Amino acid sequence: MDLRALRCFVAVAEEGHFGRAAVRLHLAQPPLSRRIRDLEADLGCRLFDRIPTGARLTAAGRVLLPEARDLLARAERARERVRAAESVREVVLGAVAGAGLDSCPAALAVLRDTRPGLRLRLHEAPVTDPSGGLRERRADLALTRLPFDTSGLAVRQLGVEPLVAALPADDALAARSRLHVRELAGRPRFRLPAGTDARWRAYWLAADEDAPGPVVASVEECLHAVVWDGVTGILPAGAARRHARPGIAFVPVDGHPPSRVVLARRADASDPLVDAVADALADAHASADPPAGLHAAVPVGRPAPVAGAQASRPV
Incomplete structure (x- = not known):
């Protein structure tokens, strides 16, 4: 007709x-x-x-x-x-060390239905950039981790993720069910470059600034250093799922604060489309069954009290 x-x-x-x-x-x-x-x-x-x-x-x-x-x-x-x-519009989502990526598929499913003109592109930032590309304006929004200098950023905490030690499979500690961070002190470990955000670098070195070891810029380089150089280091627990491979053992670590997974954006930016993406990601994260060891932080829509974050408003 x-x-x-x-x-x-x-x-x-x-x-x-x-x-x-x-x-x-x-x-x-x-x-x-x-x-x-x-x-x-x-x-x-x-x-x-x-x-x-x-x-x-x-x-x-x-x-x-x-x-x-x-x-x-x-x-x-x-x-x-x-x-x-x-009228397609692109929003670039920065991601650091796998932070929050498990909830992305559910958020994308919602956004496809509610925002047909949206194209969401992933920017996988190096582990040397905890802002996930926000500082260099390579991303509009970032799934990342605290602690780092958040001045000029608005931050919403999504959850906390425990840590694991990445060890050579034949290391004496690899057979342990858990270990304390103090047991890693003084051992060679992968290191972040000088000039990386000081709080971020100190956290992943567990304050063991004098430990020797190769300098890395990505999670893959961390794992290569474990296999090829026999060093160790601390990673988020999700690395054990995403990066399991022969030659590496992942052992849960006690005695160090868990990684705080956050959603961050520039505090001076205002964009309804970026707001929609942020809300979809936060909703998906809050409603998903977390992987083992990952815990939700606060109800969606209410900013979490994030220690050390100088955000003026929630994401």
Whole structure:
């Protein structure tokens, strides 16, 4: 059925008059009448009875009217969604050391339905940049971890994740069910470069600043250092799931604060689309069953009290 003919039919049905319907549709009356005749021919039935005061729906017309309104409404919704898809906007999500990535698929599913014009691109930041690309404006939003210097950023805490020691599989500590961070003191370990955010670097070295070892810039480089250089180091517990491989053992670590998973953005930025992405990620994280050892922090929509974060407002 021709949508233009259906619009004409609905207008005549609602106005009860061909002339008034033509005025409403900004059409001359002959083209309007022709479209109604074509629609009647297509359906094989009469839709209107002509009466002295205008036009009255037949039984068939009364059946068609709600169907026609529904078809026109659906066509309009389809048009709006297609137009929205044509105006694609990109939001770049920074990610540091796998922070919060388990909740991303659920957030993406929601955003595909509610924001058809959104393209979400992942920027995997090096572990030397705890801001996840926010400082260099490579990202609009970041899933990252505390502690680091959060001045100029707005931060929402999503949860906490325990730590594991990454050890060579033949290391004497590799067979342990748990170990204390003090047992790693003085051992060679992978290190972050000088110039990396001081709080971030001290946290991952467990304050063992003098420990020798190779300098790394990514989680993969950390793992290569364990295998090839025989060193150790601290990683989030999720690394044991994402990066399990021969030659490396992951042992839970006690005696060191867990990693705080946060959602961060620039405090001076205001963008409704970035807000929508942030809310979808926070909702997905709060409602997901956390992987073993990962604990939710606070209800969605209420900023967590984050020690050491100089954020002026929640994400």
